[in-house]
Amino acid sequence: xxxxxVVSVTGAAGQIGYALLFRIASGQLLGPDQPVILxxxxxxxxxxxxxGVIMELHDCAFDLLADVQASDDAQVAFxxxxxxxxxxxxxxxxxxxxxxxxxANAAIFSVQGRALDQVASRDVRVLVVxxxxxxxxxxxxxxxxxxxxxxxxxxxxxxxxxxxxxxAEKVSTHVSRVTRLCIWGNHSATQYPDITxxxxxxxxxxxxxxxxxxxxxxxxxxxxxxxxxxKARGASSAASAANAAIEHMRDWLxxxxxxxxxxxxxxxxxxxxxxxxxxYSFPCxxxxxxxxxxxxxxIGEESRKRMMLTQAELIEERDAVRHLLPE
Amino acid sequence: xxxxxVVSVTGAAGQIGYALLFRIASGQLLGPDQPVILxxxxxxxxxxxxxGVIMELHDCAFDLLADVQASDDAQVAFxxxxxxxxxxxxxxxxxxxxxxxxxANAAIFSVQGRALDQVASRDVRVLVVxxxxxxxxxxxxxxxxxxxxxxxxxxxxxxxxxxxxxxAEKVSTHVSRVTRLCIWGNHSATQYPDITxxxxxxxxxxxxxxxxxxxxxxxxxxxxxxxxxxKARGASSAASAANAAIEHMRDWLxxxxxxxxxxxxxxxxxxxxxxxxxxYSFPCxxxxxxxxxxxxxxIGEESRKRMMLTQAELIEERDAVRHLLPE
Numbered sequence: 001x002x003x004x005x006v007v008s009v010t011g012a013a014g015q016i017g018y019a020l021l022f023r024i025a026s027g028q029l030l031g032p033d034q035p036v037i038l039x040x041x042x043x044x045x046x047x048x049x050x051x052g053v054i055m056e057l058h059d060c061a062f063d064l065l066a067d068v069q070a071s072d073d074a075q076v077a078f079x080x081x082x083x084x085x086x087x088x089x090x091x092x093x094x095x096x097x098x099x100x101x102x103x104a105n106a107a108i109f110s111v112q113g114r115a116l117d118q119v120a121s122r123d124v125r126v127l128v129v130x131x132x133x134x135x136x137x138x139x140x141x142x143x144x145x146x147x148x149x150x151x152x153x154x155x156x157x158x159x160x161x162x163x164x165x166x167x168a169e170k171v172s173t174h175v176s177r178v179t180r181l182c183i184w185g186n187h188s189a190t191q192y193p194d195i196t197x198x199x200x201x202x203x204x205x206x207x208x209x210x211x212x213x214x215x216x217x218x219x220x221x222x223x224x225x226x227x228x229x230x231k232a233r234g235a236s237s238a239a240s241a242a243n244a245a246i247e248h249m250r251d252w253l254x255x256x257x258x259x260x261x262x263x264x265x266x267x268x269x270x271x272x273x274x275x276x277x278x279x280y281s282f283p284c285x286x287x288x289x290x291x292x293x294x295x296x297x298x299i300g301e302e303s304r305k306r307m308m309l310t311q312a313e314l315i316e317e318r319d320a321v322r323h324l325l326p327e
Numbered sequence: 328x329x330x331x332x333v334v335s336v337t338g339a340a341g342q343i344g345y346a347l348l349f350r351i352a353s354g355q356l357l358g359p360d361q362p363v364i365l366x367x368x369x370x371x372x373x374x375x376x377x378x379g380v381i382m383e384l385h386d387c388a389f390d391l392l393a394d395v396q397a398s399d400d401a402q403v404a405f406x407x408x409x410x411x412x413x414x415x416x417x418x419x420x421x422x423x424x425x426x427x428x429x430x431a432n433a434a435i436f437s438v439q440g441r442a443l444d445q446v447a448s449r450d451v452r453v454l455v456v457x458x459x460x461x462x463x464x465x466x467x468x469x470x471x472x473x474x475x476x477x478x479x480x481x482x483x484x485x486x487x488x489x490x491x492x493x494x495a496e497k498v499s500t501h502v503s504r505v506t507r508l509c510i511w512g513n514h515s516a517t518q519y520p521d522i523t524x525x526x527x528x529x530x531x532x533x534x535x536x537x538x539x540x541x542x543x544x545x546x547x548x549x550x551x552x553x554x555x556x557x558k559a560r561g562a563s564s565a566a567s568a569a570n571a572a573i574e575h576m577r578d579w580l581x582x583x584x585x586x587x588x589x590x591x592x593x594x595x596x597x598x599x600x601x602x603x604x605x606x607y608s609f610p611c612x613x614x615x616x617x618x619x620x621x622x623x624x625x626i627g628e629e630s631r632k633r634m635m636l637t638q639a640e641l642i643e644e645r646d647a648v649r650h651l652l653p654e
Binding site: 018021022026028051052053056060061062064164168172174175176177225232233234237238240241245 | 376
């Protein structure tokens, strides 16, 4: 047996956590021959419920689950962690302004960033799922100066998968036939799901759908999909978010391979004239724990406008929490 | 790509269903190269919520999910099904007597048995998860006379996994080191978790723990584990039940292999002097869509008593619904 890999999950007693932990423990994140130690972080009032989740993890008798630990202290939950999934965040409460929400989360993610800086494996890979994911990721990253900024990413894979499914349905093909589609910018309603470079069964997607469908139906329906799920299920996306987190991290660790791209919120290096330093979702290629932003795509005027719109929101979010970002 | 396999799941919008569907669609039931068509059954009032679950399944962009369909009609949901997971059942309502509960479920499972009889693949494999699982399974089986009784099973794998975990914790080893333990009888508080033939790291389990711990702690804690989970989590076991359903069915389809046994509620052939025809949990070996009851074990007096106690409950359950069992 290989030595176990430490995987940390925050917000572990929440709905996404519940959908995530059993898939990780059964080998879907790290592979069928890789033992895992789960280190789970929750706020103190949720530790009892987390205890129940841990009982259920034991009750699965997973061959690959070497150990599972719970804590309300990030310094404990991130000790030696190699894979950190930051799922927990403060949801918007009644009467809470957007700025208050950003600040409440900035407090959480600055603490977690410092803890990762101090106690995580030097090779840790971090995925932020908790919203506002891009800005939470920026805060964690900037509070972990001893780690490489490239070790921090935010999740737009759920949006990416939703966009693939919408396009596949529209052209009546299987979702696996859709490639080279991406999400630009923020994991929010300003995101830009872009099919300009997408292929379906080897044909350019733009030849198969008309521009009005893209702007009036496709883009808004991907942007608003989260709300549509809540309306239908009476609960927010949990299993599909957990699935996207697994796919994001698995592709990052093992490589997505081939010509296709995956959407990841990563630290901008100025590619496509984006603002350097922002956590911005780009089309990426991944190999062996590294990601590279796709560079060959040309950007039309309409795309440029949408890319800048979502960037403006990210800049605004960053500026709202600037006092909590170390220089 | 192989042709897809049809998998039906009842109670698909419930908590166990939610924990189950995404694992099936990601390949954990049938393997990483086997496409699947999901046919989902729900009661009419739950179809809207099920619609939300299906949206999330689409949003995962699973390569292996060839199609997903929802219905409130068992004749539709079981059409050509090869693997049927009967998860949904009527829970006990306030003031409901045990007999009323048995009858309410008998009505559900007789309809489903007849539908399987009429429209399922002739090779269908059926697992009943919904409680009272053994007697629900008996009813479905007896209402499907054109299928082989061996095609119907009830789930005691969650109890089996819980028992393994309890024993492993007691002797401070990893759960994967525990083998040849089994659950006898009913999936209820009368079940008999038996370590008489169990090994831990190659040593007889009986040499590692004392008899008082087995009778006073181990057996009751496995029997009452479901209630302990509800107390800790504030919700009943869902992810661990879904995991057990996947393991039960995967082992049945692909073979559990080796010397170890798995616990399955199956149609008694009189093995170990049990009452023929009851759906009774035995230690089983599985290979290639077949199961065989372990025959070599000798049964001591204490075990015999416990095995007959849980059998008495199964007989009582059967007799309470006898008017709904076709001859």
